[in-house]
Amino acid sequence: DLEDKDQTISVPKPELKTKFADVNGSKTVKALGKVKFVDNVEYKNLIVGKEYTLTLTVMNKDTNKPITDAKGNVLTSTTTFTATKPNGVEKVEMTIDLTGYKTVELVAFEKLSHKGIDIALHEDINDKDQTVKIVEPAKPNNPKTNDTFKALGFVVAISVATLGLFVLTAKKKRLTK
Numbered sequence: 001d002l003e004d005k006d007q008t009i010s011v012p013k014p015e016l017k018t019k020f021a022d023v024n025g026s027k028t029v030k031a032l033g034k035v036k037f038v039d040n041v042e043y044k045n046l047i048v049g050k051e052y053t054l055t056l057t058v059m060n061k062d063t064n065k066p067i068t069d070a071k072g073n074v075l076t077s078t079t080t081f082t083a084t085k086p087n088g089v090e091k092v093e094m095t096i097d098l099t100g101y102k103t104v105e106l107v108a109f110e111k112l113s114h115k116g117i118d119i120a121l122h123e124d125i126n127d128k129d130q131t132v133k134i135v136e137p138a139k140p141n142n143p144k145t146n147d148t149f150k151a152l153g154f155v156v157a158i159s160v161a162t163l164g165l166f167v168l169t170a171k172k173k174r175l176t177k
Contacts, residue, residue, distance in 0.1 A: 012045040016122035020108035020130045023093075030137045031101035037132065039092045039108045043120070046083040053080045053113045056092040061105035064125055067096065098134055107131050 001007055022029050023036040039056050046052060056077045058067050066074040077094040092110070108130045112120040124130060 014046055014112055014120040015044040016110050016112055016120045017042045017044075018108055018110055018122055018127075018130055020106075020132055022132065027131070028133045028135060029098070031098040031134050032137050033099055034095050034097045036093060036095045037108075039094070039110065039130075040089055041092060041110055041112075041122075042087075042089050043083075043112065044087045046086055046088075048083050048085060050114060051080060051082050052119075053078055054090055054092050055111045055113070056094055057109045057111070058094065058096065059107045059109055059125060061107050061125055061131065066109075067106065069097075101134050101136070103136055104134050105131050106134060 019040045019042075021027050021038060023038055029035055037058075041054055043052075058075060059065065060067055066076075068074055075094065075096065077092050079090060079092045081090050096106075107125050107127070109123040110121070111118055111123075122130070
């Protein structure tokens, strides 16, 4: 009898919560080449002994679209695990080439599936725990043309002063002999 509450059991719905950062735990990363990120996904209410797959997709917060590689393919990373307890943590890692990135926030979206069926999502574009800020690297401080001439003038002045001091010291030594 589908209506009989005594014959009905309820299974708690799986839940996900995450902390996304670079491999060193930093939430602010310079856009310098390839960077490894780790998403620590905390799960709740899984069935022990069952196999699950976590899929990480990284979103651009400004566009609310997934980031892509140079060929336009959406970047995702997956890890498959067997739950050894109902609540736990799994890591999903992804390396992203940040070359050419401007200042932007990247947000991790996670999906938990069992036998190909999505059973939990964590997709909050405003979640600070899921967010990493990418910043442009500092530009090299190349001297301006005037700065170069000022520096060159300073070097010439020091050189002339040192040469003058050397000549005076040499003359003084000759006079004392």
